[in-house]
Amino acid sequence: MKVFIYSEMQKMIEKSGVGRALYHQQQAARENDIELTDRLEDADVIHINTVFPRSVLAAKKAVRLGIPVIYHAHSTREDFKNSYIGSNLFAGLFGKWITYCYKHGTMIVTPSEYSKSLLKSYGIDQPIEVISNGVDLSYYDRKKVDFMTFRHKYGYRAQDKIIMCAGLTIDRKGVIDFVELARRMPQYKFIWFGETNLNTVPPRIRKAVRTKLPNLRFAGYAQPEELREAYGSCDLFLFPSKEETEGIVVLEALAMKIPVLLRDIPVYSDWLNGGENVYKAIDVDTFRFMAGQILEHKVPDLTEAGYEVAKSRSIEKVGEQLRNVYESSIAERARLVVNGEL
Incomplete structure (x- = not known):
């Protein structure tokens, strides 16, 4: 199984929680013998972490190629508010945009039951798995x-x-x-x-x-x-x-x-x-x-x-949960193909 963990504008997000979460996903994959690739065409699954325009294009391309899309919902309308100049004014539009992004996922991963409840309130009906961002216990010692x-x-x-x-x-x-x-x-x-x-x-x-x-x-x-x-x-x-x-x-x-x-x-x-x-x-x-x-x-x-x-919520346990999500997405895709539903 090869996984493409995708993010856009990494330099801009590397100091944020999303940037930290991306690093944790990569580490979790390595610790669970999940092979990573940086080419969509070689991937069995794409795991998208950002909500910029190219991220949506990557999701659309994956769908055309028959590759399951895991969309990681790090952001919500609620945590966009009270952040930057104008963020409250544009929070409604931001909520509509991230909903559009996340609906391109075969499955959505989000780090808490609370954020899952918010996503459901936006009208997102894709399967949503709650998986912590995790912490590296070997480092934070x-x-x-x-x-x-x-x-x-x-x-x-x-x-x-x-x-x-x-x-x-x-x-x-x-x-x-x-x-x-x-x-x-x-x-x-x-x-x-x-x-x-x-x-x-x-x-x-x-x-x-x-x-x-x-x-x-x-x-x-x-x-x-x-x-x-x-x-x-x-x-x-x-x-x-x-x-x-x-x-x-x-x-x-x-x-x-x-x-x-x-x-x-x-x-x-x-x-x-x-x-x-x-x-x-x-x-x-x-x-x-x-x-x-x-x-x-x-x-x-x-x-x-x-x-x-x-x-x-250790990195190792996060990796085990992500592996299950990746494998179940691949299996579901294969089932739909066999049944002629795709």
Whole structure:
């Protein structure tokens, strides 16, 4: 079985969650002895990750060639909102476009039950499989981190308590709340990894990112090794994102056994339980309260329970699930041909 894992404009998306997910798919394939090809004509299945025009053309060509199309639904109308200048205005059109794209799939893969429910609400009736984006447990391993390397680099002391976040610096990710928490909690250090061209975001986001506080740092984009060092050296991963289809950085934080505090949003409802494997908050006041409780060890340590969640979504298990999807798509295509339905 040969699979063409397809993405468009890879340079543009490589720092995004879609870019990370694509890398995970390739790794999952290698770990499960799935042969990859970069030629559609040689493929038994095409797995499409992007929603640009050439991606739709690739899907159409695959259909003409009789090749099953797996369309990976990373994006939704809801997570397009509150991202860039004009994104709310065009969210409706974006929703129609991605629906058009995804309907070219023989089967759709999406990373959570929540995103599956959104896709169904768009009128998509193709089979939809929920498969996590996954996390590389061999890489995101706390034992591989030197606690002080990260702290020395950023001028933190051993006794400092550090709250970190990772994501694009956009409204949807909760950057304004993160800055406000730093303002209200001067006894702790706050650091955000990730960046966005500030010319593409509303003025209030630019203002937040440019905020000058002695305990706040926007560190920009971090390579995986540096992000791993941060997870293993900080005291709390606080993720105030208002909308996700899964949250790869959440999986990485769980794998690194750092306490996790999330906004209580629907995407986590069926796999991350507040007070069981993570902590949750609903607004700045509850984020402030819960962060203090966690950092001062006034609530139970949930990191081992969180790690079990990460194990359930390992790259290896993702690969097994993708293999099943690829094989079932090929088998269904063959059945339809034999029965004269194609």
